[in-house]
Amino acid sequence: MAVWKLFQAVFDAMWDAFQESNKTLEDYAHIAGVPQSGDMSGQLATKRQPSNPSSDLELLESMKISVTSPKKRSMLGLARTIKFVLRDKKKMEALVKELCHWNDSLDKMTSRLEQESARRRLRVHFSTANVDELQQLQAAAALLRHQDLEKMASARTVIERCYGSEILSQPPVGTIAQSDATVPSTESDFRLEMNQLDWQGLPFMTDQSRAMATHRGESIVVDWRLCRDDTWRRQNPKAFRQRTENLTKVLNSDLRALGVAVLHCIGYLDQSSKVTGYAFKVPQGVTPGQKPVTLHQLLANPSMKPSDVPDLGDRFELAKVLASTVFEILNIGWLHKNIRAAEEEDGLTPAEPKNVLFWPKKGTRDDWDLSKPYLVGFDISRPNQPGEMSEKPLADPDDDIYRHPDYRAAHSHSFLPSFDIYSLGIILFEIGTWRNVGYQGARRPSRPNLETHKSDPHFIEKIVMDGPVMDLKRHMGAKYRDAVMACLGQEFDAIWGSERTFENREERLKFFQAEVQKKVVDAIAVCSA
Secondary structure, eight states, rough: OOHHHHHHHHHHHHEEEEEHHHHHHHHHTTTSSSOOOOGGHHHHHHHSSSSSTHHHHHHHEEETTTTOOOOOOOOHHHHHHHHHIIIHHHHHHHHHHHHHHHHHHHHHSOOOOHHHHHHHHHHHHHOOSSSSHHHHHHHHHTTTTOHHHHHHHHHHHHHHHHHHHHHHHHEEEEEEEETTSSOOOOOOOOOOOOOGGGSSSSSSSSSSSSEEEEEEEEEEEEEEEEEEEOOOHHOOOHHHHHHHHHHHHHHHHHOOGGGGOOEEEEEEESSSSSSSEEEEETTOOHHHHHHHHEEEHHHHHHHHHGSSSHHHHHHHHHHHHHHHHHHHHHHHHHHHOOOOOOOOSSSSSSSOOEEEEEEEETSSSOOOOTTTTTTOOTTOOEEEEETTTOOOOOOOOHTTTTTTGTSTTTTTTOOOHHHHHHHHHHHHHHHHSSGGGGGGGHHHHHHHHGGGTTTTHIIIIIOOOOGGGGGGGHHHHHHEEEEEEHHHGGGHHHHHHTTOSSHHHHHHHHHHHHHOOOIIIIHHHHHOO
16 A cells, blocks of 8 residues: 555656646747647657666757747747746756656556556546647657557547548538449558458458458458448448548557557458458467467357366456457547457358457467457447447347447447447456356256347346356456456446536546446456466
Protein backbone atom coordinates (compact mmCIF):
# COMPACT_ATOMS: atom_id res chain seq x y z
CA MET A 1 0.00 0.00 0.00
CA ALA A 2 2.86 2.40 0.86
CA VAL A 3 4.44 1.68 -2.52
CA TRP A 4 1.21 2.51 -4.29
CA LYS A 5 0.87 5.80 -2.39
CA LEU A 6 4.40 6.69 -3.38
CA PHE A 7 3.66 5.87 -6.98
CA GLN A 8 0.47 7.92 -6.82
CA ALA A 9 2.54 10.92 -5.71
CA VAL A 10 4.87 10.38 -8.66
CA PHE A 11 1.92 10.05 -10.99
CA ASP A 12 0.45 13.33 -9.72
CA ALA A 13 3.80 15.09 -10.11
CA MET A 14 4.14 13.82 -13.68
CA TRP A 15 0.65 15.00 -14.50
CA ASP A 16 1.30 18.46 -13.02
CA ALA A 17 4.49 18.72 -15.02
CA PHE A 18 2.71 17.68 -18.21
CA GLN A 19 0.04 20.29 -17.57
CA GLU A 20 2.64 23.01 -16.99
CA SER A 21 4.54 21.97 -20.11
CA ASN A 22 1.37 21.99 -22.18
CA LYS A 23 0.43 25.44 -20.89
CA THR A 24 3.82 26.83 -21.85
CA LEU A 25 3.59 25.35 -25.34
CA GLU A 26 0.05 26.65 -25.79
CA ASP A 27 1.10 30.14 -24.73
CA TYR A 28 3.93 30.39 -27.21
CA ALA A 29 3.77 27.71 -29.90
CA HIS A 30 1.03 29.35 -31.96
CA ILE A 31 1.93 33.01 -31.49
CA ALA A 32 5.71 33.09 -31.29
CA GLY A 33 6.71 30.73 -34.06
CA VAL A 34 7.90 27.94 -31.76
CA PRO A 35 7.42 24.55 -33.47
CA GLN A 36 4.12 22.94 -32.54
CA SER A 37 4.11 19.44 -31.10
CA GLY A 38 2.67 17.96 -34.27
CA ASP A 39 5.47 19.53 -36.31
CA MET A 40 8.13 18.25 -33.91
CA SER A 41 7.28 14.56 -34.14
CA GLY A 42 10.08 13.85 -36.59
CA GLN A 43 12.66 15.58 -34.40
CA LEU A 44 11.39 13.94 -31.25
CA ALA A 45 11.56 10.47 -32.74
CA THR A 46 15.29 10.92 -33.25
CA LYS A 47 15.79 12.17 -29.70
CA ARG A 48 14.16 9.44 -27.66
CA GLN A 49 16.92 6.85 -27.73
CA PRO A 50 19.38 8.28 -25.13
CA SER A 51 18.48 7.55 -21.51
CA ASN A 52 19.65 10.91 -20.06
CA PRO A 53 17.86 14.26 -20.29
CA SER A 54 20.77 16.15 -21.86
CA SER A 55 19.77 15.16 -25.40
CA ASP A 56 16.19 16.17 -24.65
CA LEU A 57 17.45 19.62 -23.68
CA GLU A 58 19.18 19.84 -27.04
CA LEU A 59 15.72 19.79 -28.58
CA LEU A 60 14.68 22.73 -26.43
CA GLU A 61 17.87 24.53 -27.44
CA SER A 62 16.96 24.06 -31.09
CA MET A 63 13.53 25.61 -30.61
CA LYS A 64 14.92 29.15 -30.89
CA ILE A 65 16.46 28.32 -34.28
CA SER A 66 13.09 27.68 -35.91
CA VAL A 67 11.62 31.02 -34.85
CA THR A 68 10.95 33.15 -37.92
CA SER A 69 13.07 36.18 -38.75
CA PRO A 70 12.20 39.41 -36.88
CA LYS A 71 11.76 41.15 -40.22
CA LYS A 72 8.80 38.90 -41.02
CA ARG A 73 6.69 39.50 -37.97
CA SER A 74 5.62 42.24 -35.58
CA MET A 75 7.65 43.54 -32.66
CA LEU A 76 5.00 42.10 -30.36
CA GLY A 77 5.72 38.63 -31.69
CA LEU A 78 9.44 39.25 -31.25
CA ALA A 79 8.92 40.33 -27.65
CA ARG A 80 6.95 37.18 -26.91
CA THR A 81 9.64 35.02 -28.48
CA ILE A 82 12.39 36.70 -26.47
CA LYS A 83 10.28 36.20 -23.34
CA PHE A 84 10.02 32.49 -24.13
CA VAL A 85 13.73 32.04 -24.85
CA LEU A 86 14.94 34.03 -21.80
CA ARG A 87 12.39 33.06 -19.15
CA ASP A 88 10.05 30.16 -20.02
CA LYS A 89 12.70 28.14 -21.83
CA LYS A 90 14.46 27.73 -18.47
CA LYS A 91 11.18 26.54 -16.99
CA MET A 92 10.81 24.05 -19.84
CA GLU A 93 14.33 22.73 -19.20
CA ALA A 94 13.50 22.24 -15.54
CA LEU A 95 10.26 20.47 -16.45
CA VAL A 96 12.04 18.09 -18.82
CA LYS A 97 14.61 17.26 -16.13
CA GLU A 98 11.82 16.70 -13.59
CA LEU A 99 9.86 14.47 -15.96
CA CYS A 100 12.94 12.43 -16.79
CA HIS A 101 13.65 12.04 -13.07
CA TRP A 102 10.16 10.73 -12.36
CA ASN A 103 10.23 8.60 -15.48
CA ASP A 104 13.52 6.93 -14.53
CA SER A 105 12.35 6.38 -10.94
CA LEU A 106 9.32 4.24 -11.82
CA ASP A 107 11.31 1.05 -12.40
CA LYS A 108 13.01 1.37 -9.03
CA MET A 109 9.89 1.94 -6.96
CA THR A 110 7.35 -0.50 -8.32
CA SER A 111 6.98 -4.12 -9.34
CA ARG A 112 6.35 -5.18 -12.92
CA LEU A 113 2.63 -5.76 -12.28
CA GLU A 114 2.28 -2.37 -10.59
CA GLN A 115 4.04 -0.70 -13.50
CA GLU A 116 1.79 -2.41 -16.06
CA SER A 117 -1.32 -1.42 -14.13
CA ALA A 118 -0.13 2.16 -13.75
CA ARG A 119 0.68 2.41 -17.44
CA ARG A 120 -2.83 1.23 -18.30
CA ARG A 121 -4.16 3.99 -16.04
CA LEU A 122 -1.96 6.50 -17.82
CA ARG A 123 -3.20 5.41 -21.24
CA VAL A 124 -6.83 5.69 -20.13
CA HIS A 125 -6.15 9.07 -18.53
CA PHE A 126 -4.57 10.55 -21.66
CA SER A 127 -6.85 8.96 -24.26
CA THR A 128 -8.97 11.61 -25.95
CA ALA A 129 -10.86 12.27 -29.17
CA ASN A 130 -9.12 15.63 -29.57
CA VAL A 131 -6.60 15.21 -32.39
CA ASP A 132 -4.58 18.29 -31.43
CA GLU A 133 -4.15 16.96 -27.89
CA LEU A 134 -3.26 13.53 -29.22
CA GLN A 135 -0.52 14.99 -31.41
CA GLN A 136 0.85 16.93 -28.46
CA LEU A 137 0.78 13.79 -26.33
CA GLN A 138 2.50 11.79 -29.06
CA ALA A 139 5.34 14.34 -29.21
CA ALA A 140 5.69 14.56 -25.43
CA ALA A 141 5.64 10.76 -25.05
CA ALA A 142 8.36 10.41 -27.68
CA LEU A 143 10.46 12.99 -25.85
CA LEU A 144 10.13 11.07 -22.58
CA ARG A 145 10.53 7.65 -24.28
CA HIS A 146 7.05 6.43 -23.29
CA GLN A 147 6.52 4.23 -26.34
CA ASP A 148 3.12 2.91 -25.26
CA LEU A 149 1.66 6.40 -24.84
CA GLU A 150 3.19 7.45 -28.14
CA LYS A 151 1.65 4.48 -30.01
CA MET A 152 -1.70 4.89 -28.26
CA ALA A 153 -1.85 8.55 -29.31
CA SER A 154 -0.78 7.66 -32.84
CA ALA A 155 -3.40 4.90 -33.23
CA ARG A 156 -6.19 7.02 -31.78
CA THR A 157 -5.23 9.89 -34.08
CA VAL A 158 -5.66 7.53 -37.04
CA ILE A 159 -9.08 6.44 -35.74
CA GLU A 160 -10.34 9.97 -35.12
CA ARG A 161 -9.21 11.13 -38.55
CA CYS A 162 -10.76 8.06 -40.13
CA TYR A 163 -14.03 8.82 -38.36
CA GLY A 164 -13.94 12.33 -39.78
CA SER A 165 -13.42 10.96 -43.29
CA GLU A 166 -16.36 8.57 -42.86
CA ILE A 167 -18.64 11.43 -41.83
CA LEU A 168 -17.72 13.24 -45.04
CA SER A 169 -18.46 10.12 -47.10
CA GLN A 170 -21.98 9.68 -45.71
CA PRO A 171 -24.75 10.96 -48.02
CA PRO A 172 -26.68 13.99 -46.70
CA VAL A 173 -29.88 13.25 -44.82
CA GLY A 174 -32.78 12.84 -47.20
CA THR A 175 -30.63 12.00 -50.22
CA ILE A 176 -30.01 8.72 -51.98
CA ALA A 177 -26.50 7.29 -51.85
CA GLN A 178 -24.63 6.60 -55.07
CA SER A 179 -24.73 3.06 -56.36
CA ASP A 180 -21.54 1.06 -56.69
CA ALA A 181 -21.47 1.85 -60.38
CA THR A 182 -21.56 5.62 -59.84
CA VAL A 183 -19.14 5.90 -56.94
CA PRO A 184 -15.91 7.33 -58.35
CA SER A 185 -12.91 5.12 -57.82
CA THR A 186 -10.16 6.49 -55.58
CA GLU A 187 -6.53 5.59 -55.23
CA SER A 188 -5.80 3.42 -52.22
CA ASP A 189 -2.55 2.59 -50.50
CA PHE A 190 -4.03 -0.64 -49.12
CA ARG A 191 -6.27 -2.18 -51.76
CA LEU A 192 -4.77 -5.37 -53.20
CA GLU A 193 -5.67 -7.29 -56.34
CA MET A 194 -5.93 -11.06 -56.45
CA ASN A 195 -3.03 -11.35 -58.93
CA GLN A 196 -0.69 -9.46 -56.56
CA LEU A 197 -0.59 -12.48 -54.23
CA ASP A 198 0.97 -15.88 -54.78
CA TRP A 199 -1.66 -18.22 -53.40
CA GLN A 200 -0.96 -21.43 -51.54
CA GLY A 201 -3.50 -23.66 -53.26
CA LEU A 202 -6.86 -22.12 -54.17
CA PRO A 203 -7.40 -18.55 -52.94
CA PHE A 204 -10.79 -19.61 -51.57
CA MET A 205 -12.88 -22.71 -51.99
CA THR A 206 -15.95 -20.97 -50.61
CA ASP A 207 -16.90 -17.46 -49.63
CA GLN A 208 -15.99 -18.23 -46.03
CA SER A 209 -12.45 -19.48 -45.58
CA ARG A 210 -8.99 -18.49 -44.50
CA ALA A 211 -6.33 -18.69 -47.21
CA MET A 212 -2.52 -18.65 -47.12
CA ALA A 213 -0.42 -16.76 -49.66
CA THR A 214 2.78 -14.79 -50.10
CA HIS A 215 3.13 -11.12 -50.96
CA ARG A 216 6.48 -9.67 -51.93
CA GLY A 217 8.20 -12.68 -50.45
CA GLU A 218 6.39 -12.54 -47.10
CA SER A 219 3.94 -15.17 -45.85
CA ILE A 220 0.44 -13.82 -45.23
CA VAL A 221 -2.96 -15.10 -44.19
CA VAL A 222 -6.11 -13.73 -45.83
CA ASP A 223 -9.19 -13.59 -43.65
CA TRP A 224 -12.18 -13.79 -46.01
CA ARG A 225 -15.38 -12.35 -44.56
CA LEU A 226 -18.89 -12.84 -45.94
CA CYS A 227 -21.64 -10.29 -45.40
CA ARG A 228 -24.94 -12.05 -45.97
CA ASP A 229 -27.00 -8.90 -45.61
CA ASP A 230 -25.23 -6.24 -47.68
CA THR A 231 -28.03 -3.68 -47.37
CA TRP A 232 -25.84 -1.14 -45.59
CA ARG A 233 -23.05 -1.63 -48.13
CA ARG A 234 -25.40 -1.09 -51.06
CA GLN A 235 -27.04 1.94 -49.46
CA ASN A 236 -23.71 3.50 -48.42
CA PRO A 237 -21.10 2.25 -50.91
CA LYS A 238 -18.77 5.23 -50.50
CA ALA A 239 -18.94 5.05 -46.70
CA PHE A 240 -18.33 1.28 -46.82
CA ARG A 241 -15.24 1.68 -48.97
CA GLN A 242 -13.96 4.38 -46.64
CA ARG A 243 -14.68 2.13 -43.61
CA THR A 244 -12.72 -0.74 -45.19
CA GLU A 245 -9.81 1.56 -45.98
CA ASN A 246 -9.87 3.05 -42.49
CA LEU A 247 -10.04 -0.31 -40.75
CA THR A 248 -6.99 -1.41 -42.71
CA LYS A 249 -5.17 1.77 -41.64
CA VAL A 250 -5.94 1.04 -37.99
CA LEU A 251 -4.79 -2.58 -38.22
CA ASN A 252 -1.72 -1.42 -40.12
CA SER A 253 -0.66 0.65 -37.08
CA ASP A 254 2.08 -0.65 -34.81
CA LEU A 255 0.15 -1.62 -31.65
CA ARG A 256 2.73 -3.96 -30.11
CA ALA A 257 3.79 -1.42 -27.49
CA LEU A 258 0.22 -1.52 -26.16
CA GLY A 259 0.28 -5.29 -25.81
CA VAL A 260 -2.49 -5.63 -28.41
CA ALA A 261 -2.48 -9.14 -29.88
CA VAL A 262 -3.50 -8.43 -33.47
CA LEU A 263 -1.79 -9.28 -36.72
CA HIS A 264 -0.25 -6.57 -38.91
CA CYS A 265 -2.64 -5.86 -41.79
CA ILE A 266 -1.04 -5.00 -45.14
CA GLY A 267 -4.19 -4.50 -47.21
CA TYR A 268 -7.61 -5.72 -48.27
CA LEU A 269 -9.16 -7.48 -51.25
CA ASP A 270 -12.67 -7.29 -52.72
CA GLN A 271 -13.89 -10.61 -54.04
CA SER A 272 -17.44 -9.33 -54.53
CA SER A 273 -19.87 -6.84 -53.02
CA LYS A 274 -20.49 -9.32 -50.20
CA VAL A 275 -17.00 -10.75 -49.62
CA THR A 276 -13.98 -8.80 -48.39
CA GLY A 277 -10.60 -10.21 -47.46
CA TYR A 278 -8.07 -8.70 -45.06
CA ALA A 279 -4.45 -9.69 -45.64
CA PHE A 280 -2.24 -10.07 -42.54
CA LYS A 281 1.43 -10.86 -42.12
CA VAL A 282 1.96 -14.08 -40.20
CA PRO A 283 3.98 -13.70 -36.96
CA GLN A 284 7.76 -13.62 -37.19
CA GLY A 285 9.41 -17.00 -36.87
CA VAL A 286 6.43 -18.93 -38.24
CA THR A 287 7.22 -21.48 -40.93
CA PRO A 288 6.10 -20.04 -44.30
CA GLY A 289 2.71 -21.41 -45.28
CA GLN A 290 1.98 -22.76 -41.77
CA LYS A 291 -1.75 -22.56 -41.17
CA PRO A 292 -3.04 -21.39 -37.78
CA VAL A 293 -5.37 -23.21 -35.43
CA THR A 294 -8.35 -21.53 -33.80
CA LEU A 295 -9.30 -21.40 -30.14
CA HIS A 296 -12.54 -23.16 -31.03
CA GLN A 297 -10.64 -26.08 -32.55
CA LEU A 298 -8.60 -26.48 -29.38
CA LEU A 299 -11.63 -26.26 -27.09
CA ALA A 300 -14.01 -28.46 -29.06
CA ASN A 301 -11.67 -31.40 -29.62
CA PRO A 302 -14.01 -34.41 -29.14
CA SER A 303 -11.11 -36.72 -28.28
CA MET A 304 -9.66 -34.39 -25.65
CA LYS A 305 -8.14 -36.16 -22.63
CA PRO A 306 -7.40 -34.56 -19.24
CA SER A 307 -3.73 -34.57 -20.16
CA ASP A 308 -4.54 -32.42 -23.21
CA VAL A 309 -5.72 -29.51 -21.07
CA PRO A 310 -2.97 -26.83 -21.03
CA ASP A 311 -1.17 -26.04 -17.81
CA LEU A 312 -2.79 -23.52 -15.52
CA GLY A 313 -0.01 -21.01 -16.12
CA ASP A 314 -0.48 -21.20 -19.89
CA ARG A 315 -4.21 -20.57 -19.57
CA PHE A 316 -3.59 -17.60 -17.29
CA GLU A 317 -1.20 -16.08 -19.82
CA LEU A 318 -3.70 -16.60 -22.64
CA ALA A 319 -6.46 -14.93 -20.60
CA LYS A 320 -4.20 -11.98 -19.72
CA VAL A 321 -3.29 -11.30 -23.34
CA LEU A 322 -6.88 -11.43 -24.60
CA ALA A 323 -8.23 -9.30 -21.74
CA SER A 324 -5.53 -6.69 -22.30
CA THR A 325 -6.11 -6.71 -26.07
CA VAL A 326 -9.85 -6.04 -25.81
CA PHE A 327 -9.23 -3.37 -23.15
CA GLU A 328 -6.69 -1.49 -25.29
CA ILE A 329 -8.84 -1.71 -28.44
CA LEU A 330 -11.66 -0.03 -26.56
CA ASN A 331 -9.28 2.57 -25.14
CA ILE A 332 -8.16 3.75 -28.58
CA GLY A 333 -11.80 4.35 -29.51
CA TRP A 334 -12.70 1.20 -31.45
CA LEU A 335 -15.39 -1.47 -31.03
CA HIS A 336 -14.68 -5.04 -32.16
CA LYS A 337 -18.30 -6.31 -32.10
CA ASN A 338 -17.43 -9.90 -33.03
CA ILE A 339 -15.38 -11.49 -30.22
CA ARG A 340 -16.15 -15.20 -30.26
CA ALA A 341 -14.67 -18.64 -30.59
CA ALA A 342 -17.66 -20.53 -32.03
CA GLU A 343 -18.41 -21.60 -35.55
CA GLU A 344 -21.51 -21.73 -37.63
CA GLU A 345 -22.63 -25.15 -38.79
CA ASP A 346 -26.13 -25.08 -40.19
CA GLY A 347 -25.58 -27.81 -42.76
CA LEU A 348 -25.88 -25.34 -45.63
CA THR A 349 -22.74 -23.23 -45.34
CA PRO A 350 -19.24 -24.11 -44.23
CA ALA A 351 -17.92 -23.08 -40.86
CA GLU A 352 -17.04 -19.41 -40.61
CA PRO A 353 -13.47 -18.62 -39.53
CA LYS A 354 -13.09 -18.26 -35.79
CA ASN A 355 -11.56 -15.12 -34.37
CA VAL A 356 -8.72 -16.21 -32.05
CA LEU A 357 -5.73 -17.75 -33.84
CA PHE A 358 -2.54 -19.53 -32.76
CA TRP A 359 0.58 -20.67 -34.58
CA PRO A 360 2.98 -23.40 -33.42
CA LYS A 361 6.02 -22.62 -31.31
CA LYS A 362 9.19 -22.16 -33.28
CA GLY A 363 10.62 -25.46 -34.52
CA THR A 364 7.37 -27.41 -33.94
CA ARG A 365 4.35 -28.33 -36.05
CA ASP A 366 1.51 -28.70 -33.56
CA ASP A 367 2.79 -27.37 -30.22
CA TRP A 368 0.57 -24.30 -30.29
CA ASP A 369 1.92 -21.18 -28.59
CA LEU A 370 -0.91 -20.19 -26.24
CA SER A 371 1.04 -17.16 -25.01
CA LYS A 372 0.67 -15.56 -28.43
CA PRO A 373 -2.99 -15.49 -29.49
CA TYR A 374 -4.09 -13.20 -32.30
CA LEU A 375 -7.52 -11.59 -32.43
CA VAL A 376 -9.05 -11.21 -35.90
CA GLY A 377 -12.62 -10.83 -37.23
CA PHE A 378 -12.73 -7.03 -37.36
CA ASP A 379 -14.99 -7.00 -40.42
CA ILE A 380 -18.00 -5.46 -38.65
CA SER A 381 -16.02 -3.35 -36.18
CA ARG A 382 -16.37 0.43 -36.12
CA PRO A 383 -15.28 3.59 -34.27
CA ASN A 384 -16.89 4.10 -30.87
CA GLN A 385 -18.77 7.24 -31.81
CA PRO A 386 -22.43 8.19 -31.25
CA GLY A 387 -24.52 7.70 -34.36
CA GLU A 388 -21.93 5.45 -36.03
CA MET A 389 -23.35 2.46 -37.86
CA SER A 390 -21.92 -0.72 -39.31
CA GLU A 391 -23.21 -4.06 -40.46
CA LYS A 392 -24.78 -6.29 -37.89
CA PRO A 393 -24.33 -10.07 -38.26
CA LEU A 394 -27.44 -12.07 -38.92
CA ALA A 395 -28.90 -13.94 -35.97
CA ASP A 396 -27.55 -17.46 -35.52
CA PRO A 397 -27.76 -19.47 -32.28
CA ASP A 398 -24.12 -20.61 -32.39
CA ASP A 399 -22.85 -17.08 -32.89
CA ASP A 400 -25.38 -15.44 -30.59
CA ILE A 401 -24.02 -17.37 -27.62
CA TYR A 402 -21.12 -14.89 -27.57
CA ARG A 403 -23.25 -11.78 -27.97
CA HIS A 404 -24.79 -9.63 -25.28
CA PRO A 405 -28.50 -10.40 -24.76
CA ASP A 406 -29.42 -6.83 -25.74
CA TYR A 407 -27.60 -7.23 -29.06
CA ARG A 408 -29.32 -10.41 -30.18
CA ALA A 409 -32.89 -9.36 -30.89
CA ALA A 410 -34.07 -8.06 -34.25
CA HIS A 411 -34.49 -4.58 -32.82
CA SER A 412 -31.44 -4.67 -30.60
CA HIS A 413 -29.71 -1.90 -28.71
CA SER A 414 -26.95 0.00 -30.48
CA PHE A 415 -23.62 -1.66 -29.74
CA LEU A 416 -21.91 -0.50 -26.52
CA PRO A 417 -18.34 -1.04 -25.26
CA SER A 418 -19.70 -3.19 -22.44
CA PHE A 419 -21.00 -5.67 -25.04
CA ASP A 420 -17.41 -6.45 -26.08
CA ILE A 421 -16.55 -7.06 -22.41
CA TYR A 422 -19.49 -9.46 -22.13
CA SER A 423 -18.16 -11.43 -25.12
CA LEU A 424 -14.70 -11.40 -23.58
CA GLY A 425 -16.20 -12.90 -20.41
CA ILE A 426 -17.48 -15.91 -22.33
CA ILE A 427 -14.04 -16.47 -23.88
CA LEU A 428 -12.45 -16.20 -20.42
CA PHE A 429 -14.97 -18.73 -19.10
CA GLU A 430 -14.05 -21.13 -21.89
CA ILE A 431 -10.34 -20.72 -21.18
CA GLY A 432 -10.94 -21.43 -17.50
CA THR A 433 -12.91 -24.61 -18.11
CA TRP A 434 -11.03 -25.42 -21.35
CA ARG A 435 -14.11 -26.42 -23.26
CA ASN A 436 -16.36 -24.59 -25.65
CA VAL A 437 -19.42 -23.08 -24.00
CA GLY A 438 -21.63 -24.96 -26.43
CA TYR A 439 -20.28 -28.29 -25.16
CA GLN A 440 -20.82 -27.77 -21.46
CA GLY A 441 -23.73 -30.18 -21.29
CA ALA A 442 -21.88 -33.01 -23.01
CA ARG A 443 -19.17 -33.09 -20.34
CA ARG A 444 -21.56 -32.50 -17.44
CA PRO A 445 -24.50 -34.85 -18.07
CA SER A 446 -26.31 -33.75 -14.90
CA ARG A 447 -26.80 -30.29 -16.40
CA PRO A 448 -29.17 -29.40 -19.26
CA ASN A 449 -27.89 -29.83 -22.78
CA LEU A 450 -27.04 -26.34 -23.97
CA GLU A 451 -28.02 -27.14 -27.55
CA THR A 452 -31.67 -26.78 -26.52
CA HIS A 453 -31.08 -23.34 -25.02
CA LYS A 454 -28.99 -21.53 -27.62
CA SER A 455 -31.92 -19.54 -28.98
CA ASP A 456 -32.67 -18.07 -25.55
CA PRO A 457 -31.07 -14.58 -25.25
CA HIS A 458 -30.48 -15.25 -21.54
CA PHE A 459 -29.16 -18.77 -21.82
CA ILE A 460 -25.69 -17.80 -20.51
CA GLU A 461 -27.35 -16.29 -17.47
CA LYS A 462 -29.55 -19.35 -16.92
CA ILE A 463 -27.01 -22.07 -17.67
CA VAL A 464 -23.52 -20.75 -17.08
CA MET A 465 -24.07 -18.17 -14.34
CA ASP A 466 -26.25 -20.52 -12.31
CA GLY A 467 -23.66 -23.26 -12.02
CA PRO A 468 -20.56 -23.82 -14.15
CA VAL A 469 -19.09 -20.36 -13.59
CA MET A 470 -18.82 -21.10 -9.88
CA ASP A 471 -16.55 -24.05 -10.71
CA LEU A 472 -13.93 -21.57 -11.87
CA LYS A 473 -12.89 -20.93 -8.29
CA ARG A 474 -11.70 -24.53 -7.97
CA HIS A 475 -9.94 -24.49 -11.32
CA MET A 476 -8.69 -20.90 -11.67
CA GLY A 477 -9.06 -19.21 -8.27
CA ALA A 478 -11.46 -16.65 -6.82
CA LYS A 479 -9.96 -13.61 -8.59
CA TYR A 480 -10.35 -15.18 -12.02
CA ARG A 481 -13.90 -16.33 -11.25
CA ASP A 482 -14.88 -12.85 -10.03
CA ALA A 483 -13.44 -11.26 -13.18
CA VAL A 484 -15.52 -13.58 -15.38
CA MET A 485 -18.63 -12.92 -13.31
CA ALA A 486 -18.08 -9.16 -13.63
CA CYS A 487 -18.10 -9.55 -17.43
CA LEU A 488 -21.08 -11.90 -17.64
CA GLY A 489 -23.07 -10.20 -14.86
CA GLN A 490 -23.55 -7.17 -17.13
CA GLU A 491 -22.63 -4.77 -14.33
CA PHE A 492 -20.70 -2.54 -16.77
CA ASP A 493 -23.90 -1.86 -18.75
CA ALA A 494 -25.13 0.50 -16.03
CA ILE A 495 -22.27 2.91 -16.78
CA TRP A 496 -23.85 3.53 -20.19
CA GLY A 497 -27.36 3.90 -18.79
CA SER A 498 -29.20 7.18 -18.37
CA GLU A 499 -29.12 6.88 -14.58
CA ARG A 500 -25.45 7.87 -14.53
CA THR A 501 -24.44 11.37 -15.59
CA PHE A 502 -21.07 12.44 -16.97
CA GLU A 503 -19.81 15.67 -18.46
CA ASN A 504 -19.41 14.04 -21.85
CA ARG A 505 -19.08 10.68 -23.58
CA GLU A 506 -15.30 10.76 -23.21
CA GLU A 507 -15.51 10.97 -19.41
CA ARG A 508 -18.03 8.12 -19.41
CA LEU A 509 -15.65 5.95 -21.43
CA LYS A 510 -12.75 6.73 -19.07
CA PHE A 511 -14.84 5.75 -16.04
CA PHE A 512 -15.91 2.56 -17.84
CA GLN A 513 -12.30 1.71 -18.72
CA ALA A 514 -11.19 2.32 -15.13
CA GLU A 515 -13.84 -0.09 -13.83
CA VAL A 516 -12.98 -2.75 -16.41
CA GLN A 517 -9.30 -2.42 -15.59
CA LYS A 518 -9.90 -2.79 -11.86
CA LYS A 519 -12.39 -5.66 -11.99
CA VAL A 520 -11.19 -7.61 -15.02
CA VAL A 521 -7.81 -6.75 -16.53
CA ASP A 522 -5.83 -6.10 -13.35
CA ALA A 523 -7.62 -8.90 -11.50
CA ILE A 524 -6.56 -11.45 -14.12
CA ALA A 525 -3.07 -9.93 -14.41
CA VAL A 526 -2.22 -10.97 -10.83
CA CYS A 527 -3.36 -14.57 -11.34
CA SER A 528 -0.48 -17.03 -11.42
CA ALA A 529 0.02 -20.76 -11.22
